[in-house]
Amino acid sequence: MIHFILLFSRQGKLRLQKWYTTLPDKEKKKIVREIVQIILARHQKTSSFVDWKDLKLVYKRYASLYFCCAIEDQDNELLTLEVVHRYVELLDRYFGNVCELDIIFNFEKAYFILDEFIIGGEVQDTSKRSAVKAIEDSDMLQETVEEYMNKPAF
């Protein structure tokens, strides 16, 4: 089970956080600080896995953004890397050439897409089509012309 997912920039700015276990806010902030520091300090060409407390961090960098998942000991590390990749693909498909700014300004969409893909720390559906379709369907559901015009186009 994935315990949490963090997205942060190379400057250490947190862009998205998703927690699948209940923790007090203070604790979350502490964890984020600690993990960002650990990951940013790692060199290139090192493995993508870091032991952290009794969990394992699996991370990967996409351009300026780090994606980091904390998984349990018995979870599959390589497949977690592909969970991250699939999520990036989903974002890419929805935004069309996704970039960090898309995630900053359309954070709610980034969360919705993640919710379609992962629930409670487990992968819900691995089909690219069904996850994106769910989001697009819901967009069509209520989007008025006015809203559509205001959709950011970077």
Added chain:
Amino acid sequence: MLTTIKQKACYSAALYCLTFLNKTGATLTFCKGKSKEAEIKRINKELANIRSKFKGDKALDGYSKKKYVCKLLFIFLLGHDIDFGHMEAVNLLSSNRYTEKQIGYLFISVLVNSNSELIRLINNAIKNDLASRNPTFMGLALHCIANVGSREMAEAFAGEIPKILVAGDTMDSVKQSAALCLLRLYRTSPDLVPMGDWTSRVVHLLNDQHLGVVTAATSLITTLAQKNPEEFKTSVSLAVSRLSRIVTSASTDLQDYTYYFVPAPWLSVKLLRLLQCYPPPDPAVRGRLTECLETILNKAQEPPKSKKVQHSNAKNAVLFEAISLIIHHDSEPNLLVRACNQLGQFLQHRETNLRYLALESMCTLASSEFSHEAVKTHIETVINALKTERDVSVRQRAVDLLYAMCDRSNAQQIVAEMLNYLETADYSIREEIVLKVAILAEKYAVDYTWYVDTILNLIRIAGDYVSEEVWYRVIQIVINRDDVQGYAAKTVFEALQAPACHENLVKVGGYILGEFGNLIAGDPRSSPLIQFNLLHSKFHLCSVPTRALLLSTYIKFVNLFPEIKTTIQDVLRSDSQLKNADVELQQRAVEYLRLSTIASTDILATVLEEMPPFPERESSILAKLKKKKGPGTVTDLEEIKKERSSDMNGSAEPASVNASAVSTPSPSADLLGLGAAPLTNSAPPPSSSGSLLVDVFSDSASAVAPLAPGSDDNFASPDLASSEVVSEEPADTVHDADELFHKFVCKNNGVLFENQLLQIGLKSEFRQNLGRMFIFYGNKTSTQFLNFTPTVICSDDLQPSLNLQTKPVDPTVDGGAQVQQVVNIECVSDFMEAPILNIQFRYGGTFQNLSVKLPITLNKFFQPTEMSSQDFFQRWKQLSNPKQEVQNIFKAKHPMDAEITKAKIIGFGSALLEEVDPNPANFVGAGIIHTKTTQIGCLLRLEPNLQAQMYRLTLRTSKEAVSQRLCELLSEQF
């Protein structure tokens, strides 16, 4: 795609001022790149604006509400605190417009707190959406339940979701969400998700047409099966056949579920995980499973279908999971060896990730009898990894693997390589390597001279990382094996010749020479005087505990070598010893000097006799490594333990130790009485007797054994090491204190705990939902407590309900002194358990660890309420729901005195209502429990039956758990 992120992101850094356009067209400008203050100012302005909109006279339409709630979320996600807007978000939930509902749910998921009012409203909205039969709305509601995942949510929906999951007409996408949502609730509150008819139907979801449904269901079943294996046994054959269909399918068969030419990797891995919950299946199914596993291993040998890393990752993810299953079954030698060979290939792969995982996976393979030999063939590669890997976490795995593959045949090589690596190892893993080397050297020592050399080398290379356990252990072994004593004495003597040697070496050297220096004294190069001078040349550079140990060595020398007695007496007599500022050193110098002058040689020989062999017990080093690594590695360590106990000389006589004797050192004791002390090795004095030897020389429990160099302070001896392990389980101390704990239910001040060392007193006051407790720790001895650390521990269940804040106390508590600690208490909601007060400290050489329950009980937050008879009975009737009432009939434990009973009820916190009950013998009380979130009215009635010596206690409150807890607490009082 990946590169485009880069292109577009490059101007994000250049932007000074970002304009945030959300879909509603509102503009929110954040001054990035300017000062932090500017950003905070800007945000505060925006927050004020939103607040005024929410508070304004005009009712906001859904559209603007959504806009502002969305802004609040954005601000929260930037890292600022948000304390309003929850109500507006909840309102959005009932909107019919999808995007408004969606933002509402997102806000709740991210920012929900346990505000009970809101939870009710939220649950209501979720209930409506679940009943809406609109799959999109149902999906949102399920996501929200899974995201919040609180106990309240579980209480409200744990019954409903299984129905949705197995209903025939539920859409596939909703089924998937429902399965994982249920999983989340099961993880937080397993007691609220009872198994039932639905379980068998969930198992059959493994056969579902829709692979997404199967994927989600497999996760659920795996977790449920871990706790209820019987209930889900049928899933094994279904999982095997599903897996078989996937691995034999062509890469295009599964369409969208094929990921970079790998068919359904997620589902495959989850199925393999599910199978790891069970032992190998029946022969029929087993054959099919073996075929699957062989196919997966075969595919690993095929050329890759794509050069993309995603392809290799997905393929190898399945492979590693299959290997995990093979190791889990540990029954097919053929598969195990194949797995090992496959991993061997990965050990030299250019991908760091694969090397890392191969090393990790091989560690578990090494413990299987079938593959242990196959793993051993890779020893050179692993040693090479230790030397050349650039990533410390990979090197760490290599160390683990070397440790796991070590046996008698390769121990010398592996230990040598580890020692070699230790010289350059990263600081973060040195201590662990030291422990591992120490364990391996001991476990596989055929020749104990090799063992002694290895440990001395360890101290030389990484002295700072050699913990006490390691050097205690080498001394235990040397003392228990007479064949190695002479060699040990010679080796430490040589090692001490080095101009700079680590303090740990001085300790080992001091101890061993003190015991066995006579064995090498025949050689003129290590005559008694030379030995003494050598040790004494290190004396001034050492810390106090080491010096104390050396002083004990000196007095042992007086016995071993009478010819240098005067030299030693001169040293002891010098001002720097007799007038040493450190009490311990001074005391030792004075007493040893007196002992050497007064006592006859016979007495000296008895008092300073060689240490008896130590009793054989689990190595404290192993215990330490276990503690470091957690329970995961315990299995193979237990095996080590078994093996070692047969390896080592198990016949060692237990030292005569009276563990219950805790005596107080009395510096003024009359040494002349020594001659009368009937102390021999075999007949320890009774603990209560005033044996002066005990009084003078010991402040630790193990002191009845003949005096050892440094018998207290730092030479904690194996008894202590083991008592450390034992006392890690505070269970029995906690239990003992139960009775005292109950005394505090009806009173606030008194003594909570007392033993020969320590007294804990309490003083507390409570008002409404707040309280403050003063804890007084009194040192009853005349010796300092060191590293004194009291910690208040709330269990996970308790933590959300009770807020406790403590300040640390001074780590040293002087003899006879008292320190005070304040605990601030806030009751957030009603709770059952009591927090635990754990206290750890060093007393003399002994590590003390004790735990007591801290008497913070729910009734402390009682406010008494006076009411008339009429009011009372009216309320009593209002609370007539059977769940609100709890009754207990019990035998009186104390004399049934009406006045004492009254005092106890008042002490319990409720008001005592006179002339309410028609029967004047009965007692009636009323009060309100104050918590931060709610107030709970409580009524109680106690009916004594003098004839039967019984009581009947009835409690009625608006909350079942509260009635229950109060009834438990109060029943113990009479």
